[in-house]
Amino acid sequence: MSGRRKVGNLLALAVLSALVQRPMHPYEIATTLRGWGKDHDMGIKWGSFYTVVRNLERHGLIAAVESVRAGRRPERTVYRITDAGRAELVDWTRELVSTPVAEQSRFRAGLSVLAVLHPEEATALLRRRLALLEEEVGAERAALAEHLRTLPRLFLVESEYDMAIREAEVAWVRALLAELGSGSYPGLAEWRAFHETGVLPAEPDGPGERSGSAP
Template sequence: MARRKLTNVLALAVLVMLSERSLHPYEIAQLLKSRGKDQSIKINYGSLYTVIQNLEKHRFIEEVGTERDGRRPERTVYGITPAGDAEMRDWLAELIGTREKEYPRFESALALVGPLHPDEVTRLLRQRLTALDAEVAAARAGLAELQGLLPRLFLLEVEYAVAMAVAEADWVRALLTELTDGTLDGLAGWRSYHETGQAPEEWTDLEERIQEQQRG
């Protein structure tokens, strides 16, 4: 995997927009939002201007002129350089073709869930599932409307987001079933931990077995 001079995906979005035509920063932000890319890429004006400065610093973009709209301050227009075009294509190819480990906040919380009581986790997961189901329903409705207006090419990230939300909802729903009917492996020890304040013996034994295995 290439070691990038810039890693903020907003920088990649800027390069893609400038590969179409030269723009000033406000136009870039408006174009991204009008195309719904702010649903997949975090955009705010402060970080956008920092990204543009860094892109210019590394000679991926350059000033190509200025524009003035009425009495508003003059705006700098940027264009992509050959180096920026090469970076954009290589970066896109890497992100699409190479799987990398990401660290979603929900996954991180699941890795550390032990201090919460199983009953509280059950309640919280039900809360999350309600929100997920509503999100999926709204996203599917929005996608159905757009499918008649835009080619599928411009909706791929929306389809992917819906698929990921559906997969998460299905997984949470299955986990809730196991928590509710008591079939989740390790649930008894989890409850015992909260009742006694002591880690159950099977957890201690498990840690020792893992350490032995790691020692080889």
């Protein structure tokens, strides 16, 4: 689990994935990761890059092999991945692929307080979101098809995942909008009445209460 990782920042995983290709100096590692789009895949914060590299070396996951100088540029240390680093890279990847972890979503946060909006406004905003999602999915589908012309599918599997998640969200938002539009959404009348009269709907109690609600 990530709690036992000697260096738990996902940027460390990215650095190890670069060095497994060949030894590199930090600037080359960063350039490679940007070229691969790893800053998008892992939400990399570049301000901690050199700290992560130092921590990887301190824990024996990478090792300095030489220092090089090009022209008047400062001397750069070239690093290689160690056997311990390779083992960490493989084990970490196994964990990430096999073990689901709850991840925070801004959309979920908004949905959790959707009741503060009038149903008509919520519907209009969801329609706006749906239009943007459909546009994004179309662009992602075209980009993926283009990339598949030159790259093996294995190196685009994360893009397939992103598109699948977006398509699932599109389907869910469409279904929610259909319920709101037809008036079949449970509690819609009470939701509307709350905004029009200020009267709060009755709160559930007993076994039917949502788990995790305040006592």
